[in-house]
Amino acid sequence: MERTVKITITKIQGILISNILLVGLTACSSEPAPWTRPDESPWSEKHAAADASVDDVAVVEEPLVVVEPEPYMIEEPVAVVAAVVVPEPEPVPLSAEEQVMSMDAGYAVQIFASSNMASMDKYQAENGLEDMLAVKTDRDGSVMYVLVSTHPDRASANQAAAELEQKTGTKPWVRSILGLQKVVYQ
Numbered sequence: 001m002e003r004t005v006k007i008t009i010t011k012i013q014g015i016l017i018s019n020i021l022l023v024g025l026t027a028c029s030s031e032p033a034p035w036t037r038p039d040e041s042p043w044s045e046k047h048a049a050a051d052a053s054v055d056d057v058a059v060v061e062e063p064l065v066v067v068e069p070e071p072y073m074i075e076e077p078v079a080v081v082a083a084v085v086v087p088e089p090e091p092v093p094l095s096a097e098e099q100v101m102s103m104d105a106g107y108a109v110q111i112f113a114s115s116n117m118a119s120m121d122k123y124q125a126e127n128g129l130e131d132m133l134a135v136k137t138d139r140d141g142s143v144m145y146v147l148v149s150t151h152p153d154r155a156s157a158n159q160a161a162a163e164l165e166q167k168t169g170t171k172p173w174v175r176s177i178l179g180l181q182k183v184v185y186q
Contacts, residue, residue, distance in 0.1 A: 096133040097184050100177065103150060107157035108180045111164050111172045112147040120145045127168050137183040150177065 094102065111129070114120045120134050124147065132149045149164075151157040154174070161172040 096135045099133060100135055100148075100150070100180055100184055103177045103181075105152075106177045107151050107154055108148040108175050108177055109151065109157050109161045109164060109172045110146050110148045110175060110180075111168060111170060114145050115142065117145055120147060123147065129168075135180070136185040137180075138185040139183065143185055146180075148180065 100108070111132070112120070112123050114123070117134065124130055124132065124134070129147060132147050134145050134147055137144050137146055149160055151160060157174045161174050164170070164172045
């Protein structure tokens, strides 16, 4: 059966201070300390009797466990790093003008032009041309909207122009992307 003894720093300091005081008082005394005198103890007879009957007595020694206090630790701030998943922003669709200006080369098929966007929207809806671009341009200082489709080469632009003419009854104009970029309103 083990028994542990917890000793706090305050208790240890109290014991240490009392021992220092006792030693200090003893040192100041003119007589020798009582425990240093030869067998003048009133307990000497009892000690002698106890030593004589050692065989009858069972001595149980319990271990004394000294618990050392944990060292004082100064906690430093800990940086907490959290992984945050940031979704990639959805790409912002380019305006018709930005799409035309971002092209390096190619051809545009222009089918309709108007000075206001309402008539442009009406023409697109009536002819099923919602997939075409309504590009804002500058014509001699006035804003004009032109309805165009873009193509990588002249052959595909001519083919699209022929199909648009059959669908709408209007003759489209095939022009270079560079020519369209010169009049895009910025």
